[in-house]
Amino acid sequence: MDSTRPRARWKSMIIGNGFVRKDGRKGIRNRVVVANLVKCSSHIAHEIAKDAGDDVHEISFNGCYPNEHANRMMRQLCTHPNVGGVIIVSLGCESFPRDSLYAAVKSSGRPVEMIVVQESGGTASSVAKGRAALSAMLEEIRQTPRAPMHLDELVVGTVCGGSDATSGVTANPAVGLFFDRFIAEGGTGVFEETGELIGCEETMRQRSVTPALGEAVVESVHKAARYYTIMGHGSFAPGNAEGGLTTQEEKSMGAYAKSGSCAISGIIKPGQIPAGKGLYLLDVVPDGEPRFGFPNLNDVTEILEMAACGCHLMLYTTGRGSVAGSAIIPTIKVCANPLTYRNLSNDMDVDAGRVLEGRGTLQEVGNEIFERVVAVAGGKPSKPEALGHREFDLPYKYFDVDEDTCANQCACS
Incomplete structure (x- = not known):
């Protein structure tokens, strides 16, 4: 086999209609991610995400002390081409740089909301706020433009x-x-x-x-x-x-x-x-x-x-x-x-x-x-x-x- 960079010999086949992101990439799914930033707020994130359907997924970093690898991973996952929107859940005192994660998602053109439990009145009010934001976000990403992929x-x-x-x-x-x-x-x-x-x-x-x-x-x-x-x-x-x-x-x-x-x-x-x-x-x-x-x-x-x-x-x-x-x-x-x-x-x-x-x-x-x-x-x-x-x-x-x-x-x- 030729060791040079492989190239298609004909126009690549269409495999479906992708979800077009504002950063130019296309996704094959259109998920909303509920991103929890520390184990201490995991119950609230779970309550926000549960019963919301197959297009809503909870992800989390459980640790509290800082780790750049975890920060990088969460940024990349929250701006993945298969992700259309993000709800960030923060307890409020963990070391994770939540503002930079929010900014990264925002700059990618995806809708993003952040719930800071210590600033939102505790469990019940944070869950209610998160569910309302999630419902609105699901409706918003249904309007994501499609194009042949x-x-x-x-x-x-x-x-x-x-x-x-x-x-x-x-x-x-x-x-x-x-x-x-x-x-x-x-x-x-x-x-x-x-x-x-x-x-x-x-x-x-x-x-x-x-x-x-x-x-x-x-x-x-x-x-x-x-x-x-x-x-x-x-x-x-x-x-x-x-x-x-x-x-x-x-x-x-x-x-x-x-x-x-x-x-x-x-x-x-x-x-x-x-x-x-x-x-x-x-x-x-x-x-x-x-x-x-x-x-x-x-x-x-x-x-x-x-x-x-x-x-x-x-x-x-x-x-x-x-x-x-x-x-x-x-x-x-x-x-x-x-x-x-x-x-x-x-x-x-x-x-x-x-x-x-x-x-x-x-x-x-x-x-x-x-x-x-x-x-x-x-x-x-x-x-x-x-x-x-x-x-x-x-x-x-x-x-x-x-x-x-x-x-x-x-x-x-």
């Missing part, structure tokens, strides 16, 4: 969770085949889990579009290895072993398969938006010495980091079975194990495990994933979305990130 405007991310011995031979390589086709047609893809790519760094170096990018990719994996060595454990859970995986290297090879074979165009960190089209590696392991424990406490964290990088939707591969979804972006479940699929069929979108039973080929599954992505981007709910999954977890982390979200290492210039 093309495939090459779509950003798709991928992670794996609950991996087993089938993940690396069915679901993950099928997603890789999807990305090869998607990137060739002008799309933008993001894969991650540098802690689960240990041993694959030299192969990724060879796929990088420039030598400098190759060095950065290798260093990101070495950083992950150093981090896990200091912590005394890696990204290999007992459930992985119970599912038949034997080593970290075996798990890494399976995780790597999700990236396909096309050129790697750049490397980004959580909250950075890809600066151009192509395939990007998301480095989720914090910079510096370990400060806050394990890099990703659960798979939900990985999903929201993809959302904060501007992904419109997620491909989530699983062998053991995962039911988690997203509060911001639709999550498409690609099930690697045929036994798991039969047990959890109501939660799974794609049966990749049929390859093991001779009921299909990897290419057929890759094509099905492509068709499912187009359908979900066009408005069809994914299984977790239809079931109402809205898990959210934003931990403390540290990254050395340029505040210009396009200042990532890539071959854009």
Whole structure:
């Protein structure tokens, strides 16, 4: 495959009518986010958001002492292309810079309201004020203009969770085949889990579009290895072993398969938006010495980091079975194990495990994933979305990130 930046060879297909944001981006959903800024006001935020319908989602940062990573993530999530409006809920004395979050949302052209509980008369009055603002906002965003959205405007991310011995031979390589086709047609893809790519760094170096990018990719994996060595454990859970995986290297090879074979165009960190089209590696392991424990406490964290990088939707591969979804972006479940699929069929979108039973080929599954992505981007709910999954977890982390979200290492210039 040509290692130059991939370009569509024909006019990109229309996948539906996107929601046009004033910052120029298009979304595939039109959500209102209730953004809670500290655990102490979570009950009030929940009361505002509950019973408001599928287009209202509560997100939150539970901590009180400051963390720039959390600030960056909340700014990016509240101005995500799938988000049409934001209700900010603040207790009033937490360290989160609520005024800057409000200003960021306001400057993006989205409607935004802020409830400060200590200034709003307490629980009952804050809930009443929030519900009234939410009702008005839902009515306002119904007027969001629509315009045709093309495939090459779509950003798709991928992670794996609950991996087993089938993940690396069915679901993950099928997603890789999807990305090869998607990137060739002008799309933008993001894969991650540098802690689960240990041993694959030299192969990724060879796929990088420039030598400098190759060095950065290798260093990101070495950083992950150093981090896990200091912590005394890696990204290999007992459930992985119970599912038949034997080593970290075996798990890494399976995780790597999700990236396909096309050129790697750049490397980004959580909250950075890809600066151009192509395939990007998301480095989720914090910079510096370990400060806050394990890099990703659960798979939900990985999903929201993809959302904060501007992904419109997620491909989530699983062998053991995962039911988690997203509060911001639709999550498409690609099930690697045929036994798991039969047990959890109501939660799974794609049966990749049929390859093991001779009921299909990897290419057929890759094509099905492509068709499912187009359908979900066009408005069809994914299984977790239809079931109402809205898990959210934003931990403390540290990254050395340029505040210009396009200042990532890539071959854009």
